[in-house]
Amino acid sequence: EVPDKIHKGEATDDEGRPLTWRGFPYFAMNWSDELEPGQICRQCPDEASFAKARRLFIRKKDIEAQLVAKRIMRLDTRMIHFIIRALEKNIDDSDRQIAPGEAAAYDQVKLDFHIPAISSMFRYNAQEIHDRVVRDELRDFTPRQRQALDEVRTFKDGVERWSFxxxxxxxxxxxxxxxQVKIAAKRTLEYMI
Known part of the structure; x- marks a missing residue:
């Protein structure tokens, strides 16, 4: 049965309380099914489509960060791993070029995509990210996920990672x-604790 006010964008339950996405099962499940920045760059034939794709990617990450802040989505290991890759991977020429294949493109870090995207994560969720990285030291990561992180950089503890x-x-x-990268990096530093 469709709620009475849904056509006005004001769906409410039987008691008149607004319905939110939080109550819909599996809402966040498909959200993360996206292309990585390197893959997006491979699909953009010109500067205009590249600029549009970058804006859309960054906007989507901003919305995702707001959904995490509102507790509609969780700050999951995928999001933390995205931040870790963006900040810890050594950027080389292979990251600055268009990748020869999808697999290589998946692993690329494109600073003009990644840094503005993580800036949004810190803008809305800096305390939670800090707690997961520094206080909890990524305890919820599986051994396999930890091994993948160690291939990027190894730290003695979360405080050392945060300082890095x-x-x-x-x-x-x-x-x-x-x-855009420089501005986003400065803003992210302001959001960090």
Whole structure:
């Protein structure tokens, strides 16, 4: 049965309380089914489509961060892993070029996509990210997920990882990267605890 006010965008339950996405099972399940930035770059034939794809990706990540902040979605290991890859991977020429295949594109870090995206995550969820990384030291990661992280960088504890992130963002803010990357890095530093 369709709620009375749904056609006005005001769905309510029998007691008149607004219905939210939080109550719908599996809402967040399909949200993460997306292309990675390297894969998106492979599909953009020109500068205009690239710019549009980047804006859409960053906007989607901003919405995702807001959904996490409102507790509609969880800050899951996939999101933390996205941040870790963006801040800990050594960026080289292979990341700056269009990947030759989908598998290589999946692993690329595109700073002009990743850094603005993680800035949104920190804007809305800095305390929760801090708690997961520093206090809990990524305890909820499986051994296999931890092994994948160790292939990026190894830290003695969460405090060392957090400090590295701050240093890395400071370097990006002062680098010769895209202006959007520099601005997003500066903002992220402001959001961090």
């Amino acid at each position: 992130w701050k240093r890395r963002l400071g370097e990006l803010a002062e680098s010769d990267e895209d202006e």
